[in-house]
Amino acid sequence: DAKTTQPNSMESNEEEPVHLPCNHSTISGTDYIHWYRQLPSQGPEYVIHGLTSNVNNRMASLAIAEDRKSSTLILHRATLRDAAVYYCILRDGFNDYKLSFGAGTTVTVRA
């Protein structure tokens, strides 16, 4: 399985953007990049996913490097509710139906 590397933690002030990096240097051409997050004492929730192009949705943006060896999840204006563990996951395009989470990045938002 292709692996991802994320910083253990990041801090941000409320209303400021947060850029969460993820390195995936062994990504294959068919791997999708997914992001999930887990708020305290809750189940994981989907944030965003992409393959090659940058993606935007109501929660966040995903910027994918041209060589796809890294990506960045962008929370445009952090709120206290965005404090969570964020997981960057690679899923094979052909048969990877399962999710496997590593340690993720713990995001702290200061009021």
Added chain:
Amino acid sequence: DTAVSQTPKYLVTQMGNDKSIKCEQNLGHDTMYWYKQDSKKFLKIMFSYNNKELIINETVPNRFSPKSPDKAHLNLHINSLELGDSAVYFCASSHYRGSTDTQYFGPGTRLTVL
């Protein structure tokens, strides 16, 4: 309405007991999963069901037995509980099985084996 629900939320029991965790989804999804999250927060898949049929059993001890009475329900029964079974168990569902599907997770069941 809760999309994916699990009961109970907390389960404390003695070693050697048998217990069950129930999961229900009201999203009309075809695929359901059980995941285990250990103390280091690593999440690993245990089982996957598609239309009540077991698709995946990821090297889970046979003390763990999933049961899917219908598409909306996937229960997990655990026999002869061991200390190492202590973890948070998450049920999830998705519309289909694939690398671009979104999985919706329940709130988790924290199992503590004493």
